[in-house]
Amino acid sequence: MSGNSLGQLFKITTAGESHGPGNVVIVDGCPPGIELDMSDLQRDLDRRKPGQSRITTQRKEDDQPQILSGVFDGKTTGTAIAILIPNLDQRPRDYSEIANQFRPGHADYTYWAKYGFRDYRGGGRASARETVSRVAAGAIARKLLAKHGINVVGYVSRIGSIHSEIAQPEKITHDMVESNIVRCPDHKKAEEMIQLIDQVRREKDSIGGTCTLVASNVPTGLGEPVFDRLKADLAKAIMSIPAVTAFEVGSGTGAAGMKGSEHNDLFFSTPESGIQTMTNHHGGMLGGISSGMPIIIKATVKPTSSIAKEQKTVDINGENRTLSTKGRHDPCLLPRFVPVGEAMILLCLADHLLRWKAQCQ
Amino acid sequence: MSGNSLGQLFKITTAGESHGPGNVVIVDGCPPGIELDMSDLQRDLDRRKPGQSRITTQRKEDDQPQILSGVFDGKTTGTAIAILIPNLDQRPRDYSEIANQFRPGHADYTYWAKYGFRDYRGGGRASARETVSRVAAGAIARKLLAKHGINVVGYVSRIGSIHSEIAQPEKITHDMVESNIVRCPDHKKAEEMIQLIDQVRREKDSIGGTCTLVASNVPTGLGEPVFDRLKADLAKAIMSIPAVTAFEVGSGTGAAGMKGSEHNDLFFSTPESGIQTMTNHHGGMLGGISSGMPIIIKATVKPTSSIAKEQKTVDINGENRTLSTKGRHDPCLLPRFVPVGEAMILLCLADHLLRWKAQCQ
């Protein structure tokens, strides 16, 4: 319980379901005096919204946020910021099939088992619709971090068996990412990815992938011993997103196959660079504390659970059934995942920036 | 700051350095009436302790815990349990070299940059010595979970490029794991792993690997929407351990290459089994809530940063230097990681078990 809040100083609390009146997020602890207008929020919300391209779900939501509090004269006041994003595209429909059956790969069964009954309209609280709140709050964190020069960019690095080839993740910009609909800055691979997604959709199927997330210009010193290591809090933030099955930092799973003499990033120093490492297997954190090198995270996202193919399942009476999920779904979650992943990194870094200020500045 | 606590209801707070008088952990929120004696703690501490085999560090610590509070007449009282594990093997030595130089792969540089100075004796608070507190507290969580039939077992599933072959992770027992010094229940691969570790030690090098962690018999319903998903809290718990670079649940990074029709675990029900899934790509959690299927986690652990080979680095004045780490180190962290990984899973599940009781029972 009480699992709807994240962060200690820059803290968000969310509520809302996919088919209720809307989603709301309260951002607590934001410093005062940060200039904030609707376009700051809208930019990231538009990158997440459904219906943005032919490879995303065709559900339509404008996702226009309303700021209910905490902003005055165009600036944050330092008090709680509440944002409401109304749900608009709620077609009346027949829920009788999914009301009593558990969609494979979804939370239908676990919510029902946990709470004894559930809001079966489109997933209720378990719907990825809730990530709209994360993106809205993340946009505020982005403004705060920008004042300290910190930048967070994500991109799709893998769809199915197609891997992008990006030599320097920290050089990727939002413009490069937004230049194609799959959000992969390797244009050649992006084309292949789009074709693959088109194909699985035609097959009434879906496909998984990987998102790389990079935070640049993070000052040395963010993160706390021993449990609130920055990598631990980033892991929680990313793994709290629906459909994420793996979290990697730096060399990630590759570290299992390496020797210490390969993996250790050697320090050097020049008058221009200050102290840095020659390589970045550590992904920007040592001892769980930011090292000043780019923070490099990878999130694996499973294939969309909602597919039009027929699947076996059971109903709430334990009867074995067959189900094919209707409705409008993303054949691949990755393109719309990018702004959500960025939001979680932004929120986590904003929190740790304030924690660092409190103790060490 | 305040990063030395973990958990909301079953909560631990730790303190201590590698070369101070000892490590201490306070366990808060443990239910009353749980029988607890020293042997419960000692069993897991012995699995973690240095010097236990030829492939671990030869540093010697008996790791005998002292219970300072919270236990009376052999049972937990419901009040705070404090445990002190004294440090005994603190050889007086010359720290002048590492006092001013940053060991590659270690937290020396980031602690120094964050706090302005640091306790340079053996890593201070950043030393993995602190995991002794996690294991002691985890042993208490193990007793609590056992009352609910929940069991947690970990084992080494990969060292370098050697992968174990375990068809059913949920069938692995502690006895199978403890039957060899590398803690891999695939005996054939275990032999190869031990040889590999011996070899890298002779090369003054180190090697990484992977630990698989399995929680069996977890009731359906543990985990909270939306940020405190069980997978998110498990990720934080595991990623808070020193040297862990990746966290995977179920299909893990493999999900990126799969289609929905492959990945979705179909439900079935029989009078004997109740509702289950035919496969377990989801790793025991759906929507972040336990499904009743075994929880399957993988943690990647980087190669030990302390190696005897010479490495380039810089000192606190930014001068470029050469360093070879002296002292007694593990050539591979994995064998001693197993009880630490188990402890973090145990602590996280104990916390969520109480949260579930509070709201849903």
Place this chain on the structure above:
Amino acid sequence: MSGNSLGQLFKITTAGESHGPGNVVIVDGCPPGIELDMSDLQRDLDRRKPGQSRITTQRKEDDQPQILSGVFDGKTTGTAIAILIPNLDQRPRDYSEIANQFRPGHADYTYWAKYGFRDYRGGGRASARETVSRVAAGAIARKLLAKHGINVVGYVSRIGSIHSEIAQPEKITHDMVESNIVRCPDHKKAEEMIQLIDQVRREKDSIGGTCTLVASNVPTGLGEPVFDRLKADLAKAIMSIPAVTAFEVGSGTGAAGMKGSEHNDLFFSTPESGIQTMTNHHGGMLGGISSGMPIIIKATVKPTSSIAKEQKTVDINGENRTLSTKGRHDPCLLPRFVPVGEAMILLCLADHLLRWKAQCQ
């Protein structure tokens, strides 16, 4: 920062200002399956709302809540409940005077000094308007507690120098409290109180008072050693309400003048009563844990700071000024304080009830 949440398991987070679009509260951790409809909220909101009688402010707000999430088919789902209470009576007015001057007794100066600027419209976040969120959330806690037989009733026990005479606070019912507009169940004293309030209003002044809050049928065992004593969490809950200057439990400040032999409440036991105490100087808590006796709290509320009389003050440039507060204000806060005080007791007890369930049930 992050001061807009209260509670650990039954947790509320609020946002909103007096002159923005509305106030919002997210209730996290409420158990599933509690029947909840608008009338449950409306009853308490109506007791708090402005304009309810001639001795309250004549500002008008209907305070009709909108449930945005967390309730389905008339029952709580176990997920986050969001409630929006729109602000309706926002007369356009000239804020130029208070925008730059600090009203005595208000938070104008401290907010300005803390944040560097402030939302000067009607107090912004510091306005007691935010208590509407507390009352809405408290009504949900009331439903939860009612399932366990716990009842919370408050009443006005003092206005100025007029003290009510109530022999057995635990016998007071809501009907008795609501039988007059000052909410004092001693009818003779209530009349005097009403006259006093009428008089101070005519004098363009205001008056303070005391509210007594009683929780009955609380099971033995709520509250935690050592910092989360029930009395400590109740104190925080009550002292977090605007204008409260003192918190007392049981004998309260009177204990300073007593001897141990007078103050100690002696235990007795009969087959019918079980273990009880003969007197209740301890106010229902021993060692910070509920004893099963009625919990008796007193909250002192200062006179309304907004008075029509002219007062000296300074402006944001440090210039000395004279100000008389315009607008519609309560000449005495106590009648409308009663439901707010009850709400805070309800929220605190709901939280501790769940904590007790988690550990001890």
Place this chain on the structure above:
Amino acid sequence: MSGNSLGQLFKITTAGESHGPGNVVIVDGCPPGIELDMSDLQRDLDRRKPGQSRITTQRKEDDQPQILSGVFDGKTTGTAIAILIPNLDQRPRDYSEIANQFRPGHADYTYWAKYGFRDYRGGGRASARETVSRVAAGAIARKLLAKHGINVVGYVSRIGSIHSEIAQPEKITHDMVESNIVRCPDHKKAEEMIQLIDQVRREKDSIGGTCTLVASNVPTGLGEPVFDRLKADLAKAIMSIPAVTAFEVGSGTGAAGMKGSEHNDLFFSTPESGIQTMTNHHGGMLGGISSGMPIIIKATVKPTSSIAKEQKTVDINGENRTLSTKGRHDPCLLPRFVPVGEAMILLCLADHLLRWKAQCQ
């Protein structure tokens, strides 16, 4: 559960019982680089320790703390500070009488009812012995606050019906307080208080009183809307101390009898003073945020529950019994309460100072 921690950024976690090996406190979040030696802790511990004068208990404890971690080269490192205070004066004795009977005014009954059994040796976790941890941690907070010029002084302002007369609480120094054994800086009244305490001890009885606590030079801006008002967090801190029955800020309970025109503290400004108020009924906080005026708190402490007089009670079988508490007890808690009350104010201010730095500096 989890009630053994206090604070968000400057956070303490304690454990220990009166008759176990000792008490331990972990201070998390303390900034690095604060000079700290044993004498800093010892000074306040000596003011709290038993046996310090003829009007305190004659139990003897030297209360010599051991720093287990977090301090290196005489300075805090920024990591968790653990302090152990061993219990020395544990006379073996016969607990058979109190093991099965509930001492009136103590937590014996509520602990037993909550947990099902209890550590009956001297109160276990409910013993005021645990306040030794608060004082040790408070001494660290005092060092941190001193760097910002903040000073906290407490004194006894009332014993029984004897009230001290102190015109300007903010002018009282530690030297003035320590000049007599009852810790009341009004020397004439102090004499009367000491006589009264001597008298109640001879009568085998005890007496209550009041402690005034003053924080000077607190910067404007500490405290958070809406629940973490500084007055709310101070209330929780003070009400978490054993035996405290009332908390007052500024005018306290007196505000109930005042008019707004009397109670409002008018602002003025001079070039020398800056913005201040002419009076200080608000006790240094407006809207829950520090105003720069001295913070004035009063805590009422009940008479010691342990008295040598015979009292009626019941045993764990519900049988009615008669009990006279043996052992060595304080006839009045107030003289030793002063450093404990100071410690709680210090801890709360240190926490809010860091929170303020994080958001507003």
